Amino acid sequence: MKTESSKIGNTFGYMNTTQFLGAANDNLFKGLMIFLLIGKLGQDKASQVSSTAAMLFVIPFLLFTPFAGVLADRFSKSRIIMLVKFAEIVLMGLGCLAFWMSNTVFCYTVLFLMCTQSAFFGPSKYGIIPELAAPQHLSRANAYLEGMTYLAIVLGMAAAPALAQLTGENYPLAGIGCVVVAVAGTITSLLIRKTPAGGQSASSHPLFFVEVWRTLRLVGRDVDLLASVFAAAVFMFLAGFAQINLIPYGIEVCQYNAIQSGYLFVIAAIGIGIGSLWAGRLSGRSLEAGIIPLGALLFSIGTIWLAANPSKTWVFIAIFLMGTGAGLYIVPVQTFIQIRADRALLGRIIAASNSLGWVGVALASGVVSLLAGMLNMSAASLFIVLSCLGIVTFLVTLYYLREYVFRFVLSIPIRMIYRLRVFGEEHLPIEGGALLVSNHVSWVDGLVLSAVQHRRIRFLVDRPIYESRRLHWFFRFIKAIPISAADGPRQLVESLNKARQAIEDGYLVCIFAEGYLTRTGHLASFRPGLERIIKAADCPVIPVYLGGLWDSITSYRYGKLFGRRPRPLEYPVSVHFGAPMPADSTARKIRQAVLELSCDWMESRKYYRLSMAQTFVKV
Template sequence: MPRPFDVSRAGDPAPMTAAPPPNQFALLRQRRFAPFFWTQFAGAANDNLFKFAFTVMVTYQLSVSWLPPSLAGLAIGALFVLPFLLFSATAGQLADKLDKTGLMRMVKNLEIAVMLLAGFGFWMGNAVVLLACVFLMGLHSTAFGPVKYAYLPQVLQPRELTGGNGMVEMGTFVAILLGNLAGGVLVAIPEVGHATVAVACVTLALVGRATAQRIPPLGATDAGLRINWNPVTETWRNLKLAAGNPVVFRSLLGISWMWFFGAVFLSQFPSFAKEVLHGDAHVASLLLVVFSVGIGTGSLLCEVLSRRQVEIGLVPLGAIGMSVFAIDLYFASRSLPPSGLLGLAEFVSRAAHWRVMADLLLLSLFAGLYSVPMYALIQMRSQPTHRARIIAANNILNSLFMIASALLAGALLSAGFSVPQVFLFTGIANALVAAYVFWLVPEYLLRFLAWIVSNLVYRFRVQGAEHIPAEGPALLVCNHVSLADPVLLMGASPRPIHFVMDHRIFATPVLGGVFRLAGAIPVAPRKEDPAIYEAAFASAAEVLRRGELLAIFPEGGLTTDGELQAFQPGLMKILEQARADGIAPPVVPMALQGLWGSFFSRIERREGRPKAMARPFRRGLFNRVALRIAEPLAAAEVQPETLRARVAQMLSAPA
């Protein structure tokens, strides 16, 4: 796989070894991201301008006997989604086999051709031509989808992935909003509306092609791939490929569920605005604006809340918020008093509607928190040579879930349920689905717990997180101050960590269950239990053979006086076993500061023995805690004494 690179404003590529930019917005000043961002923005805006203008035209302006207004929106939506089901598998193969930049430019060439044909359709008022263009624009989006999400991990550092995905998600929803608004306004202009829409669509296509020309070239990730042109067998193969990585596949299902959830609300905005809120078409547009602002805000918040790493602990937080505010939307809207059709100003002036808008804003904000980390996780955990095909599998699942959403919502409404009741059922279903997914993939809940502890219990600051290897095996070595140490280390690492821990800790209430869920490895002194001792080192060796992160606390137990203890020889036994397996994992020294004296440390003495968790709220909340991470050491250079001295040096620095 080609190494990520940075591209200056002048266009000179350079290895991406510098620190990442200060925030996600700074990516818009860099050529490796900005042209790509505006290319996808222009494409999303054009899709929605074209579709909405066409929908308005056949609903209000044309009289087409075979396409009644009641079916126009459904037919247009179905035609647009159909290529995702038919051709996503092929698009994923092409994105893995070809240079992604060249492929994006070809897709944008297709968009220009389609929009020229659509311009003719608008000019002539020909619904058949425009329906064909809907299908072709769906094909355009199908081809662009896999390359869009596979491009980001090739040009962004791991610590930029969450921010980059947040910007793309925000940009997409803003583009959808602006495209819909522009399409509705332009097509309604008397006499010249159709021509104006045609010019706007072609102009946006040309803008997208111009920005695509500025995207730096990338090498193919699997140039030797043989294309399977059979969409049925390749779709099945892609789904099996995704299912081969359970965490990735269940994340795909989680994202597809988010689209199911969002489609319920987006599809019901017109009827919800008219029948429940008693508002006119402008009120329906306001709901779309509020929803889009919420998604964009949640997407941008992900980088701030995740400390610039791929933080899947935000996913349970997002799922909780989605359910809470979807259910509250039912209670906020079920008893609104009847009234005549309200205009926008009168609707906003009524306080009873503020709660509805707040619920809609917050449920979409939490949907942004839910989806962005999942996209970043898929990009980070997928094999680079297969990444675009995994994204293609995601697009297929998204389409199936959105179709299922439309069918289920339609069945509920046909059975006599109201729109608020459909929202209520969706919120409850979201809670059940989220609980099931998190039970299948406990890593989400573990990261959520780590996020809570590191953000809401302590004021946790991490220095040197970039020293944790982004891939491959590594041995993390840290001092052991409290029972919360493993949870904080989980919160600092973008990758899962397997801990080797004193077997007695597993008897601790609550935390013992957490460590078992995390797959921690219990270890006991050889004299005390030889079987547990040998099994622990066998399990540790297997973790490194799988290329994963292994963490140990080489002092052998919690400190009883707050001082760094001597390192035990188990550290060297792990490295010797790794060498025997032909592995030389880097050793990453770490130092936790500020936890001595906390509830989870052994500062209390009961019956002459040090004891943790003896006095609740011993130091209150939001105590300042720091984790310092040093540059990795080569395994061959590591000795217990020198490693202990390195950790002690970091502990002596001011917190």
């Protein structure tokens, strides 16, 4: 059975609560300040006030995020978070004073300082997650973090007008609410487990784009990591484009006023939160990269739907779908950056990713202004442009992650047909190579193994089957490795080298050591060539037992494939992973470990089997 804890930990909960309160407070203060200045300067200045606030919101993230990343790699991230939260109390106090004085410049200055404080918070917020959560919990942690962030945005945006009305537009009194939220966030930051200092001594360049370029040059050695950094920036660009265009869309298409149109983003934020939580659930203890193109596709469908000028009800659904796609997209990307990046450089890499993201937001603002202002395009037409950009993102991610997507899509019918139960999943490494040695019961064994975990597997396949006309394209696509007992020395060495290289590249490699599908349902002897493969791979060996597939129509239990009618859906199948064995293990010891897992499978079935007396009564 699974032995690892399914809980992320209380200290992550404190950190998530801290960032939730911070994000809510940012939007609460910004909203109160905008209402105050519009009331002071007049309704005709509403657009000017909103655009100035948006500009001041972005500039600190561009200027200070790279420096904040350097600090996160040098000092304790938990200590940085605590100091930033203390600074938030001081800034919210100054905000109350600015509200009382009703001074425009003072209000804008406090907003700029508040966003600067948030810029210093960002790299430590994301960088501390791998220090608070175990690797198998990173996807869920990022899902909770993104989900709570957008919930905080929704509540902060909704609380601003409510608090203004509740206090009778007494903004100094309403500002006290911001101080209270800042104090609460500071208290929860004190409960976060202290993390060690990074100890990096790298200096930061005063020009943010130079520092970002330096970091990207370091990241460039890992092409996949660099692609993930740019993928996160693409998300910020697309999300920024959508957010900027939602208010004009609400005014032009839905016939709302500006304030009512602002609530459309609330629907998108709820969608992002739900999509983020869904991404965490789909990823489980690992990383499900196959949902990244799915998220881009849902985002594109939502924008196309909006461009079609639907009724108001369908507008809400389309915006929600667009937000859900964005959530599915960003969580695996953020998780991959945290898993793949060097821990010593994680703060700088996250800072560079965030900086590129804010550049994307600024670029989106410029593109919308250009298309809407100079070319006089409508808001619905702008969503056509956005849908084209979303489709390009979908196609690029689909091509780049085609193996992950293929595995994810194939896992859906497998999970519908079989009720899969997994035991010993904690024995599978989150990253790094390993050799899986499994029994071979049916033609869908490989699909079942791919469906119960999220890592790519390179299967060793019997060469005649690999080269068969109908299946050759499939095995080439999944990059299976052909091997046969009849291979000559040159072919055998080539296959062993491919298996070893795949493991060194961090893949799981699976071999069905019996060499053929069982005709009896019992575990046959392992081929002697298994030890040569293990010796060549020089990696942990994980025994695997597939239980329940002998009753499948894809086995030889009934004399031939599909020898009877299929049973109802959700047929019970169990997959048991054993503890890793050393690379010098003999084929006999590995077979014994697989046999012991078969006993575990029989033991697990006792709960579902009737006793002799129950069977007699039933008959």
